Ligand SMILES: Nc1ncnc2c1ncn2[C@@H]1O[C@H](COP(=O)(O)OP(=O)(O)OP(=O)(O)O)[C@@H](O)[C@H]1O
């Protein structure tokens with residue numbers, strides 16, 4: 320359960336969020352959409368506590384896991400190592416084979432393409448122990464087929480957690496019951 | 503292979519030039535030839551004082567060097583965490599960095615005598631190197647990756663291993679060559695000035711007194727080899743322990 324109450328945020332007099340209130344419930348999926356620069360990343364950062372709102376409050380008892388818009392992986396480390404750092408229990412190699420391919424297990428992340436990094440970042444967010452998964456523009460650099468594949472992986476492994484996605488791609492999300500929030 | 507051959511021929515050129523120069527000057531007590539030096543080195547190898555001197559100088563220098571690393575690490579962490587501490591010790595580091603090593607040697611000699619002189623000196627010259635390298639590493643930690651650590655609730659251990667260590671390693675690598683050669687050069691200088699018993703510095707001092715340039719060259723040569731190997735070992739160690747950077 321995450322409660323946002325009257326969140327206001329501006330950067331140097333430029334207002335990004337004003338008096339924004341919302342409740343996020345467990346086992347629900349949310350899609351935040353809106354044009355570039357409207358404040359999606361800012362809102363997600365405020366939810367996770369990475370940024371402070373100017374006014375208003377965030378009430379949450381959640382542990383978050385997250386895929387950042389700019390992936391932020393450990394570039395020199397392999398795909399498997401990146402995931403192991405986060406959670407050593409899961410069947411990591413199997414997941415990598417399923418989403419990327421066998422040859423990617425030991426590849427250093429810096430040698431991956433933008434879309435491949437994006438996938439690793441999504442996997443990292445999903446395998447972490449958390450109550451709420453936040454994905455900021457997870458489908459950047461991915462084509463139709465890969466988006467569907469990632470969505471299936473996300474949904475299969477959500478296990479009752481809250482999911483909050485920010486995206487300007489909405490077409491492929493229609494078949495899942497997302498609650499949309501237009502900024 | 504070709505590169506190796508090239509550097510070998512360059513070295514041979516210089517050795518020949520050395521040999522010729524020595525025979526032209528023809529005063530072996532102030533300018534020993536390469537062959538004289540080599541002969542001297544071999545005869546030194548069988549003396550006890552040679553090995554004792556090398557052992558003592560190397561052990562003392564490395565001890566000072568490693569202590570400097572440990573102290574540099576802790577001081578840098580304190581400075582990173584407490585900005586008052588950083589400003590507070592800044593003048594001391596400034597002085598350590600700018601005062602000529604010879605002055606520091608004389609002061610230490612005056613205060614503590616010559617017995618452990620090279621430990622103090624190698625510590626003092628290397629400490630600022632490590633301190634500044636580690637502090638720069640800490641200050642350059644990637645803030646975005648720190649946020650990743652925050653979100654995924656990294657333990658302290660994990661943060662050190664995957665974030666701070668990776669940030670410090672490049673700075674350490676940059677300063678390690680200077681630190682290694684500085685340590686050995688300064689501690690032998692200190693031994694010469696302080697006339698510390700049973701050290702390389704003392705043997706070099708005697709070479710001067712007895713006008714024995716072959717011995718001077720031999721000890722200097724050995725010193726170069728030791729400092730070079732030490733540097734290589736330390737670099738290997740950093741590569742092994744420093745994480746993937
Ligand atoms: N640290 C900052 N300093 C100043 N302005 C900022 C800062 N962060 C964001 N902004 C501004 O706030 C607005 C919202 O930014 P934000 O990154 O939240 O947009 P977004 O909706 O995520 O955009 P995109 O779809 O391109 O990712 C933008 O106009 C941006 O310029």
Ligand SMILES: [Mg+2]
Pocket residue numbers: 359360361388455456
């Ligand atoms: Mg954004």
